[in-house]
Amino acid sequence: MSKLYKFISWEAAIVILSLLFWGGFARLVGQLSAGFGGMPFSFEAVALPAVFFLSLASLLGLGILFFGTLFQTLSSGALAGAVFLLSSGFTDFNLAAVGILILCLLYSRLSVTSESRERIKINARIILSRGLTPIFIGLLVMVSFVIYENPGVQALEKANKIPPSGEKIVSSVITNFIGGQIEGNPREKQAIIKEITRQTMNQLNSLAAPYLKYAPPVLTASLFLIIWGVHEIFVWLSILIGSLLFFALKKAGFVKIEERDAKAETLIL
Incomplete structure (x- = not known):
């Protein structure tokens, strides 16, 4: 399998996972909005979007590790952002969120490429731990903007009583x-x-x-901070998914690890 074919396959996988995640998340936000109106909220609906979210973050991080080029990083960000815009709408907030995601991916690329070049042995777990946090920030910003723009959340601004x-x-x-x-x-x-x-x-x-007119931004910021407070748990879950995927792809021959001679710097006083 040529490197170009691998690259195309990887970007296609990012598009598919993005579609699955934003489709599931749209249904989840719909249930959240229904919950504000007093309808029952199903927490089972969180499971699949969460798995897709963690898998998408892993895929974006592994893509940077495997290919590492500026074009690949921008391509992954653009494709993931395009799916997000098609799913959530071309609003100013959403366009800004895509820009933030791409910037986070570029920062992640610096961390991942630096870690992978400076290591004697390739360890996907450690390399991903360096690059996943910026990716999580970008994706969480997108999630937060979707929640903020949800009609049910925006309706709180005009409400005169608690839901x-x-x-x-x-x-x-x-x-x-x-x-x-x-x-x-x-x-x-x-x-x-x-x-x-x-x-x-x-x-x-x-x-x-x-104070209900301030409810949408306060609610959105609160959810972001709550998720960010436990983001390390999600990062480690994403690392687990990424490590398993890396192992499977290595066994399948998608990626290989070769030993090469390398020079190392030493401090001398």
Whole structure:
């Protein structure tokens, strides 16, 4: 298999994974929006997009390791960005997100190529650990902008009260904390809890109403920070996927490791 054919196959795989991820993520965001309206939210819908996200990050990192050229990096960024724009729309935020992804890929290329050239032995795990964090930043920015531009999230800006999902949370908290202390039959208890919930929501709405217009950016930034807070877990999962893929491709003959003589620098005082 020629290097050109391998390159084309790799870029095609990036396009396919991008389609799978953004398609699954669009459905996930739709469920998130439905959750704001009080509809049930299925956390099972997170599994597939998460796997596609981790696999896409691994593929982008391995592509830089295998090919390492500026053209390949720009090509991967452009293809992944094009799929993102076709899926999420050609908005100013989305165009900026594609630009950020490409810049992150270029920075990742510096780290990956530097690490791979300076190593005596090729270790995909260590090399990927150097290059995946910038890729994650670029992809998370794109994810954040999609959430921000979602109609359900934008609707919070014009809302004058907390979404129904918030009322469900308040009702659940009240039931768990004081439900056992309320006397009476189940119907009377439910009526009392409902009244307490209504009064609590009225107080919360009066306090939160002036600030709901800031909800979309605050919610988006909060989700970004929450994910970023545990991003090392996702990086290591992506490294695991990438290492397994590297091993499989090496066994299949897609990539080889050859020993070559190399000169090393030594400090002398």
